[in-house]
Amino acid sequence: METKGKALVTGASSGIGRETAIKLAKEGFQVIAAARRKERLDELARQNSNIIPRPVDLSDSKAMEDFCKELSNLSEPITVLINNAGFSLRGAIEDVSISAVKNLFEVNLFGLIKITQACLPGMRRLRKGTIVNLSSIVGKFPFPTSGPYSATKHAVEAISDALRMEVRPFGIRVITIRPGVIGSEFNETANRLTGDLLSRTDPDYKTVYQTYGAGMGKLFTNVTVPGPELIADLIVEAVLSDSPKAVYAKGPFVKELLGERLRLDDEGFYEFMMEKTGLKGLVVE
Numbered sequence: 075m076e077t078k079g080k081a082l083v084t085g086a087s088s089g090i091g092r093e094t095a096i097k098l099a100k101e102g103f104q105v106i107a108a109a110r111r112k113e114r115l116d117e118l119a120r121q122n123s124n125i126i127p128r129p130v131d132l133s134d135s136k137a138m139e140d141f142c143k144e145l146s147n148l149s150e151p152i153t154v155l156i157n158n159a160g161f162s163l164r165g166a167i168e169d170v171s172i173s174a175v176k177n178l179f180e181v182n183l184f185g186l187i188k189i190t191q192a193c194l195p196g197m198r199r200l201r202k203g204t205i206v207n208l209s210s211i212v213g214k215f216p217f218p219t220s221g222p223y224s225a226t227k228h229a230v231e232a233i234s235d236a237l238r239m240e241v242r243p244f245g246i247r248v249i250t251i252r253p254g255v256i257g258s259e260f261n262e263t264a265n266r267l268t269g270d271l272l273s274r275t276d277p278d279y280k281t282v283y284q285t286y287g288a289g290m291g292k293l294f295t296n297v298t299v300p301g302p303e304l305i306a307d308l309i310v311e312a313v314l315s316d317s318p319k320a321v322y323a324k325g326p327f328v329k330e331l332l333g334e335r336l337r338l339d340d341e342g343f344y345e346f347m348m349e350k351t352g353l354k355g356l357v358v359e
């Protein structure tokens with residue numbers, strides 16, 4: 075069957091990736107759907123004839139080596155790459171283990187780079203391609219207790235900005251997506267991986283977590299959290315556009331927080347965030 079070309083969506087077993095895979099398949103792309111949960115991908119493929127399931131763990135170096143080799147050797151190269159797989163864990167910097175931070179970077183950053191490297195030679199040969207990288211509003215500023223996750227997204231921003239300039243001469247477009255807060259399995263996964271922070275932290279930090287938690291509760295009052303379709307639609311719009319923007323941002327807190335980050339200087343934004351998170355003036359005796 076004639077298709078619009080071959081696409082790869084990582085993290086296609088749930089949330090934004092799943093919706094994006096379905097929408098791209100409906101647009102006529104043949105979509106390789108990658109993630110760890112095979113049964114989810116198989117189900118997706120059963121429901122969409124244009125979707126090919128490909129179970130892979132981005133944090134498994136041997137599995138990634140095989141996967142990347144496979145991508146490099148495809149007779150029809152990937153021309154649309156959606157680097158979406160990602161997760162978060164929470165905790166003050168003192169409370170996160172280095173091995174957990176390394177694993178986070180393995181998936182959110184190194185996995186993205188490896189897959190991009192495997193797809194680029196094919197795109198260069200064809201002198202066309204679109205790479206969409208999922209950042210976040212926290213790719214431009216961190217929330218407290220979300221430092222390592224924010225760091226991975228800051229890195230995704232930097233890699234995307236550099237790559238965009240490097241590959242434009244070959245007709246390859248690089249698009250950064252910055253979602254605000256989106257309803258998916260993201261929160262649940264972060265809660266599961268983080269565990270009970272309050273029970274294991276030093277008593278010094280308890281007040282910080284509790285005050286910040288109350289600040290966030292206030293911030294979320296009256297916020298309606300949209301589903302992943304909002305971002306999947308944005309991704310597909312960018313992919314189909316003849317002249318996509320470098321960066322797209324959408325969802326709750328894009329205007330209120332990201333907008334302020336882009337408007338204020340470093341000192342001003344620090345004061346703004348201390349106020350917003352409820353931490354301003356907090357002193358632990």
Ligand SMILES: NC(=O)c1ccc[n+]([C@@H]2O[C@H](COP(=O)([O-])OP(=O)(O)OC[C@H]3O[C@@H](n4cnc5c(N)ncnc54)[C@H](OP(=O)(O)O)[C@@H]3O)[C@@H](O)[C@H]2O)c1
Nearest residue numbers: 085087088089090109110111132159160210256258259260
């Ligand atoms: N939801 C939000 O509020 C939000 C906001 C800003 C940015 N984002 C970003 O948007 C992207 C998608 O998130 P989402 O909201 O759709 O979350 P989600 O529903 O939790 O989906 C995450 C996807 O990543 C995959 N994944 C996680 N670890 C993996 C690994 N080791 N190997 C392969 N795949 C892995 C998961 O699949 P398996 O578990 O099956 O492997 C799943 O398909 C992420 O990059 C996230 O950082 C989300």
